[in-house]
Amino acid sequence: MNGLADLFLRAKHWQLFLLLFVFPTVVEFAAIGYVPSRLRSWRDLGAGGLIYLGLMLIYLLCFIAWLWAMGSFLNALQKPAARLKQPLFRVALVYPPIYGIVFFLANLPSKAVLPLHLFAILCLLYCFYFVAKSLATVNKGKQVSSSDYRKYLFLLYFFPIGV
Secondary structure, X not given: XXXXXXXXXXXXXXXXXXXXXXHHHHHHHHOXXXXXXXXXXXXXXXXXXXXXXXHHHHHHHHHHHHHHHHHHHHHHHOOOOOOOOHHHHHHHHHHHHHHHHHHHHOOOOHHHHHHHHHXXXXXXXXXXXXXXXXXXXXXXXXXXXXXXXXXXXXXXXXXXXXX
């Protein structure tokens, strides 16, 4: 394990709750007065809006790092025959932050945004699936069915409850 994964894996539940739920909620409420209601491009944000975007990008990277630490660690604990494939998991982790940055910096046509955004959502859902199935497999010690990891998937999807 490296230092970043060790930080997330050894954190207590309340520390993860503060980092992954309280911090972005406070930033969101603080930014209400700074972010204009109608945006044409990221240049319309102003200084407060750019700070808000920077803080939300930090949050997104923390969330992705937490998913990466959980998925990689749990997958390494499994028997080699039961392990899920890591390359797809890594692509699913990398795409949403890259898409988020490109979305705000580039003025993409609206027809291009919908499929890219849906793919980012699919990537995050796959990450939740990967972590949930890895957790269920490690707990059971054998290959699991969808009914075995459904609860973990639900808790990860509503992650403030699941943490």
